[in-house]
Amino acid sequence: MATPALLRAPWRKVLALLTVCAFGAAACGGDDGGGGSSSDTTAQSGAVTATTDPAEADLEPVPGGTLRYGLEADTSTPWTPQNSVCAISCHMIMRTVYDTLALYDENGDYKPYLAESITPNDDFTEWTIVPRAGVTFHDGTALDAAAICDNLTRHLASVLTGRALLNVADEPDGAGPVVSEDGTACVVPMVDPWANFPVYLSGQIGYIASPTWLAAVDADPALATRPVGTGPFVFESYDPGGTFAATKNPNYWRAGEGLPYLDRVEMRVFVDVQSRTNALLDGQVDMIHVSNGEFIASLRDEDSIEMEETDAFGETNYLLLNNRDPVIADERVRRALALATDNESLSRDRAAGVHPVANGPFSRTQVGYLEDTGYPAFDLAAATDLVAEYEAENGPLTITFDTTNDPYNEETNQLIAANWQAAGIDVNINTVEQGSFIVNALTGNFQVFGWRNHGGVNPDSQRIWWHSETGDLATNPLALNFGGINDPDVDAQLEILRQTTDDAEIQAAAEEINRIFAERVYNIWNTWTVWGLAHTPAVHDIQAFTFPDGSPTIPGAGIAGTHQIVQMWIAQ
Structure with missing residues (x-):
């Protein structure tokens, strides 16, 4: 059976207009700054610019060299795919040592990558994954159907990633995904039809680790920091909070194409955006990579630096609200916070106007975008009235607002808090270490903090962040529905997105979710992210990533702020 199309008609129109890159899978992460009438029936082209030389495409890659890369954060509980708390920087590291089973092609359709084929039955209740032949892991273990099933079964058991696979049926004997009778494929049964299952195989769940190594990690958890995959680079060393290093894989399954070009990669953590920028200069x-508008603006003026910028399929900078909290659960409080947040000033004064003001979770290049969602506009008087109404019934309104220890973020959030205070809200600013940010979100240990999420090509990928099934901390210690949203109307639209491949139905469901979020104010939307991928002129082909047949992928596998490294090269 042919691979089902994903959003074919609208996405071909959009992708034809993207001249540098397009991102399209959901991802979560901390905030690097900026945070924060009629509908449009197709997603709109985002502003995408580049300061690289147009003659780049005519250059021949030169093998060798070391790429030193500045990341915005380290990763908690690394590096097994099932246990890593994976944000933007995590994916950059994962892609050095792992490959994913699937990737998006240039039309926004999924296409097998590490897998040879990924095919459903007629009603999408079973998917069959055939591994690519002749591929080995870094430890010499063969990639086979059993390895794929082992990885997916471990995801099902994971308190972290298992929440994304609740629709995968658990066999009576607990086996979950099973190897086919002829041993050639991993067969994945579903509870209900899942038309877009391969979307998830292009991200964290699609990274395939050596089953031999995973078994060794079971016996000795310390080995988890020494990942073994099929990827273009082989693990060398890892210093938590410092550098992850990997060297060229001489046995890479794409070595016949001369890949990878680089001999070595060093991924270095610089949490502070100023330090990261200075390290480049x-x-x-x-x-x-940088999503801070002020620093993107400043890098545009650096003659010694080249930079690609994109908002394509990008994330939203916003204030994540914990709707489980009894104070936040009152819609008047959520609405007052929204009314008292001046996003125009945030974009202008804290992002140099680089980040457009957001009115919902879907940015201008995504299915579900609406020019007017009905989201509350800045109105300090109206916010003050709601606060007074709430306090007349409940007493003083106090909000704890968490921020990272990045000086830029601290200053930005102080400005937001000042507006809330002007509306009569008492605000406690609480500084949280960057590495703990996602952990606090997963455990519901917060009231409000700055966040960045919801980039993506297919809106079914948002289910894990918004469906009530992934937000109940009483049944699971980690909730991917960080805000604890429990809304039957949202769930109903997410069910449509899960089970259909009809473009019009997908568009309508995503737009309805956008309107519900605006009406019920489950989060405080700030701005839509623009990413800058800044580098020296010696770095080439950042977005030049193709399938083995030569056809192009969506760079970054649909995760904004990331890109592939396997075809990058450095002038020697």
Whole structure:
């Protein structure tokens, strides 16, 4: 059976307009700054610019060299795919040592990558994954159907990633995904039809680790920091909070194409955006990713630096609200916070106007975008009235607002808090270490903090963040529905997205979710993210990533702020 199309008609129109890159899978992460009438029936082209030389495409790759890369954060509980708390920086590291089973092609359709084929039965209640032949893991273990089933079964058992696979049926004997009778494929049964299951195989769940190594990690958890995959680079060393290093895989399954070009990669953590930018300008690193509008604006003026910018399929900067909290659960409080947040000023004064003001979770290039969602506009008087109404019944309104220890974020959040205070809200600013940010979100240990999420090509990928099945901390210690949203109307639209491949139905369901979020104010939307991929002129082909047949992928596998490294090269 042919691979089902995903959003074919609208996405071909959008992708034809993207000149640098397009991102399209959901991802979560901390905030690097900026945070924070009629509908449009197709997603709109985002602003995508580049300061690289157009002659880049004519250059021949030069093998060799080391890429030194500045990341925005380290990763909690690394590096097994089933246990890593994976944000943007995590994916950059994972892609050095792992490959995913699937990737998006240039049309927004999924396409097998590490897998040879990924096919459903007629009603999407069973998917069959055939591994690519002749591939081995870094430890010499063969990639086979059993390895894929082992990885997926471990995801099902994971308190972290298992929440994304609740629709995968658990066999009576507990086996979950099973190897086919002829041993050639991993067969994945579903509870209900899942038309877009391969979307999830292009991200964290699609990273395939050596089953031999995973078994060794079971016996000795310390080995988890020494990942073994099929990827273009082989693990060398890892210093938590410092550098992850990996060297060229001489036995890479795409070695016949000369890949990877680089001999070595060093992924270095610089949580503070100023330090990360200085490291690039001072020659400590060759490349950084940055979503801070002020720093993107400043890098545009650096003659020694080249930079690609994109908001394509990008994330939303916003204030994540814990709707389980009894104070936040009152819609008047949520609405007052929204009315008292001046996003125009945030974009202008804290993001140099680089980040557009957001009115919902779907940015201008995503299915579900609406020009007017009905989201509350800044109105301090109206916010003050709601606060007074709440306090007349409940007493003083106090909000704890968490922020990372990044000086830029601290200053930005102080400005937001000042507006809330002007509306009569008492605000406690609480500083949280960057590495703990996602952990606190997963455990519901917060009231409000700045967040960045919801980029993606297919809106079914948002289910894990919004469906009530992934938000109940009473049944699972980790909740991917960080905000604890429990809304039957949202769930109903997410069910449509799970079971259909009809473009019009997908569009309508995503737009309805957008309207519900605006009406019920489950989060405080701030701005839509623009990413800068800044580098020295010696770094080439950042977005040049193709399938083995030569057809292009969506760079970054649909995760904004990331890209592949396997086809990058450095002028020697």
